[in-house]
Amino acid sequence: MSYFINNIHSVTDASGAHSYPQGIHLRVSGHIISEIGSDLQPRENETIIDGSDKVLMPGFVNTHHHLFQSVLKGLDVSINHRLFDWLNHVTFPRVSRVNEQHLRAGVRLGLAELMLSGTTVCADHHYIYYQDSNPELGDILFEEAGQLGIRLVLCRGGQLRTDRDMEYPNKNTVPETMDFYMRDIERLTGLYHQTTYDAMSKIVVAPNTPTFSLDPGMLRELAGFARSLQLRMHSHLSETENYVEYCLATHQCLPLEFVAKYDWVGNDVWYAHMVHLTDQEIKIVADTGTGVSHCPSSNGRLASGIARIKDMDDAGVPISIGVDGAASNEAAHMLSELRLSWLMQRAATRNAKDITLERVIGWGTxxxxxxxxxxxxxxxxxxxxxxxxxxxxxxxxxxxxxxxKYSPVACGDASVDTLFCNGKPIIQQGSIPGLDRDKLKADCAQAVRELA
Ligand SMILES: [Zn+2]
Structure with a gap:
């Protein structure tokens, strides 16, 4: 299929924002943008899409999410809590109760929200796996993403059973064994991991938190395992000051020193948050090419702090943007994450001229x-x-x-008319083909009732 986008008014990406009062045209051939120019003409059999009065931007890339949390938004018991209390009140009591219907509703809702804010890639840190749970529930994410046409990177999470774990008051949340975790990653990799330039699905090795959801020796073994399969690695790091204090008390070093010691740094690793980093840790991240997923809404919602994104970017750290789970965001809206990144980094650094819209768009794309x-x-x-x-x-x-040309990110409120992913329109005239919104609303309401 070939598409011709006609008379586009503005094109804005990390390389600049440009207006074309006379209009510019873009051709899509197969999975790629084949031509852009003011003197192009549509060809026979091309589908023409009107770009007049519209701003064209690259699809946003969300590098950290927990899609199942889309049906755990806005609980009264959590709305005014910080991270640890929030975990104790929202996710810990409910994760083992999430069934297939809840998961499908949450995943579909989260992905649809992302698409309607201009997102074409979602990396989901999916971690509801236990000794007696069905690991194939995780495959549902690929089914739902495939139906909607968005790219999905499954960061296979989970807590792993260790020698120090003696008793579990809730038998439904007994962690998996390391062996089971690795066998499931091998299974998922065989089924879903694509390595082509236009991969629609990928697998990432992503235990929940390196400093306490498994033993250090297991962490090093997992790094070797991931690299032997040429899989990337992801986790949470240094979201709050308590996190840093725990690492200092338990491992006698800072979180970045800890993960570096166990081979969890490099240009094939990225961490969500990294809100509380010292200069010394920023140097480790920069020197090793380790990436960050900046989650400004979640960090604000849980009162965690404002990450030193400009300092990291200036040092050469790869910066990206994530929505994080909707239970600590109440939304899955990449446009608002980009806008918040732009505003909060300016506020935190009192520097306007260096935090440009184009720079922030680069982080999000x-x-x-x-x-x-x-x-x-x-x-x-x-x-x-x-x-x-x-x-x-x-x-x-x-x-x-x-x-x-500045409107979408600067205003934070523009509607997606058309969304292309891998050369195909997955939103047309503002709606997602095949998405039954009435059913989605009813499914989400049922999940909310059952997970109250
Ligand atoms: Zn997270």
Missing amino acids: VNGARILGYQNMGLIQPGGVADFTLFSLDKLANYGMHEP
């Missing part, structure tokens, strides 16, 4: 793509993977803008 192993994604250029959004500017927030 091309940088995220590279962290996930996509080398040819995230810029609007010939030869790039055809993942992009046409934003229409019909929301009131966009009225009065002198430069519409």
Whole structure:
């Protein structure tokens, strides 16, 4: 299939924001953007899509999420808690009760929300696996993503059983063994892990938290295991100050020193949050090429702090943006994550001229793509993977803008008219084909009742 996007008004990506009052055209051939120019003409049998009065941007790449949490938003017991209390009140009491129906509803809702904010890749840190749970529930994520047409990177999470774990008051949350975890990753890799430039699905090795959800020796073994399969590695790190204090008390070193000691740094590793890092730790991250998924809404919602993203970026750390689970966000909206990154990094550094919209867009697109192993994604250029959004500017927030090319991220409220993923439109005229919104609403309401 070939598509011709006609008369686009503005094109905005990490390389710059450009207006074309006379319109510019873009051709999609197969899975790639084949041509961009003002003198192109549509060909016979091409599908023409109107780009007038619209802003074209690369698809956003969300590098950290927990999709199942989309049906755990806004619980009264958690709305005013910080991380540890939030975990104790929201996720810990409910994870073993999430069944297939709840999971499907949450995953579909989260992915649809992401798509309607211009996202084409979601890395989901999925961790509800236990000794007696069915690991194939995780495969549902690929089924749902496949039906919607969005790319999914499954970061296979979980807590692992260790020698120090003696008793489990809730037998439904007894962790898996290391052996079971590795066998399931091998199974998932065989079924879903694609290595082509346009992979629709990938697998990542991602235990919940390196400092306490497994033993250090297991951590090192898992790094070797992941690298033997050429899989990337992901986890949470240094989200709150308690996290750092725990690592100092238990392992007598800072979190980045700890993970470096056990081979969990490198350009095939990225961590969510990294809110509390010392200068010395930023140097470790930069020197090793380890990436970060900055989650500004979640870090704000849980009062965790503001990550030193500008300092890390200046030092050469690969920066990307994540939504994090909706139980600590109440949304899955990449446009608002980019806007919040832009505003909060300016506020934290009192520096406006260096935190440009283009720089932030780079974090949310091309940088995220590279962290996930996509080398040819995230810029609007010939030869790039055809993942992009046409934003229409019909929301009131966009009225009065002198430069519409800045509207989507600066206003944080533009509607997705068309979303292309891998050369195919997966949103057309603002709606997702095949998504039954009434059914989704009813399924989510049922999950909320049953997980109350
Ligand atoms: Zn998370």
